Amino acid sequence: MKGRIAHLECWLCGARYGWEKPIGLCTCGKPLKVVYSLPEKFEVDETKGSMWRYGSVLPCEELSLGEGFTPLFRAERLGAGIWVKDESVNPTGSFKARGMAAAVGVAKQQGVIRAAVPSAGNAAGALAAYAARAGIEAHVFMPRDTPRACVVECEIFGAKVTLIDGLITDCASAMREMMEGEYLDVSTLREPYRIEGKKTMGYEIAEQMNWTLPDAIVYPTGGGTGLIGMWKAFDELEQMGMIGSKRPKMMSVQAEGCQPIVRAFENGSRFAEEHVGAKTIASGLRVPKAIGDFIILDAIRESGGAAVAVSDDAMVSGAKEMSAKTGICACPEGGACLAAYRQLVAQGFLSEGDEVVLFNTASGLKYQEALAR
Numbered sequence: 001m002k003g004r005i006a007h008l009e010c011w012l013c014g015a016r017y018g019w020e021k022p023i024g025l026c027t028c029g030k031p032l033k034v035v036y037s038l039p040e041k042f043e044v045d046e047t048k049g050s051m052w053r054y055g056s057v058l059p060c061e062e063l064s065l066g067e068g069f070t071p072l073f074r075a076e077r078l079g080a081g082i083w084v085k086d087e088s089v090n091p092t093g094s095f096k097a098r099g100m101a102a103a104v105g106v107a108k109q110q111g112v113i114r115a116a117v118p119s120a121g122n123a124a125g126a127l128a129a130y131a132a133r134a135g136i137e138a139h140v141f142m143p144r145d146t147p148r149a150c151v152v153e154c155e156i157f158g159a160k161v162t163l164i165d166g167l168i169t170d171c172a173s174a175m176r177e178m179m180e181g182e183y184l185d186v187s188t189l190r191e192p193y194r195i196e197g198k199k200t201m202g203y204e205i206a207e208q209m210n211w212t213l214p215d216a217i218v219y220p221t222g223g224g225t226g227l228i229g230m231w232k233a234f235d236e237l238e239q240m241g242m243i244g245s246k247r248p249k250m251m252s253v254q255a256e257g258c259q260p261i262v263r264a265f266e267n268g269s270r271f272a273e274e275h276v277g278a279k280t281i282a283s284g285l286r287v288p289k290a291i292g293d294f295i296i297l298d299a300i301r302e303s304g305g306a307a308v309a310v311s312d313d314a315m316v317s318g319a320k321e322m323s324a325k326t327g328i329c330a331c332p333e334g335g336a337c338l339a340a341y342r343q344l345v346a347q348g349f350l351s352e353g354d355e356v357v358l359f360n361t362a363s364g365l366k367y368q369e370a371l372a373r
Ligand SMILES: *Cc1c(COP(=O)(O)O)cnc(C)c1O
Pocket: 094, 096, 122, 123, 188, 220, 221, 222, 223, 224, 225, 226, 227, 283, 284, 285, 331, 333, 361, 362
């Protein structure tokens, strides 16, 4: 393990834990954060064209399929000031690769031999791939209506695949019932390290914008690891003197059919109620209840950001427009960011010409059923 980790700390109650052994949640039931003894002088390892160029602030030795350091494009045909961070080029076609590279990397160093995850599709594919790379057994539990490409991918990586009638929350219950013996649960935020991989998106935006940050980041939010990770990255960068205290407005995008964070944001609550009867074609956003809800909501509010919901039709049109005007193969979640951007400008949360980064979190090729409509 990297000696740089100081300790783990609960995001809610602040209780501290050691990092030497596999660990899940705090005894209070909330997620744990990795706290580092940060290097005095931060250095990017420019020999690496992957997220491991930030190895000095990552929790383990490199376990890589080439994830991260994805392109940040100016998308002038979409509008002035718009940038797209294109995560579709990651291994397994989504940014879940970043988180799983870190989580499986740590697990391997801790001697873990089996890992399991409930997933709407992309997390399962990423776990399957990194487990194959590391020589760890992977068990994935997905809803039966998961895009076919995600299921096939897990199978060819040699994972044990179980399809469940229901949502990701039902997959989680099935996993706990069906798994026998010891295994690492790599569910979103139920272990501390996926977020460490995801935070590299924040490091990259800063580096690619020459150590400045945009006015806003529009991010499709399911479990929230990416949004929380980037927020943590900016904090670490400020502590190391790489950036100042100015932050982008964190704009969280959800689907009209599954918008627990948007509702909590509008109600002024710190925790979100479960969205009953969640339904959307954007499988990455079909998360009715997020265990990191308060961390997401705190970051949105501290940043002066907002949370908005868009319809499935708007995200499909958004994905098609983003693809046709950038050459990037957009997924529905990426399309949701474009639709949300337009909504945020119309509502006065953003001005035309603001420097705004939209996230295309996966490749549209994984969503042929949804996008062919
Ligand atoms: C998982 C996923 C999301 C949501 O990511 P979080 O960081 O967990 O909120 C968005 N888009 C896609 C394509 C995903 O797979």
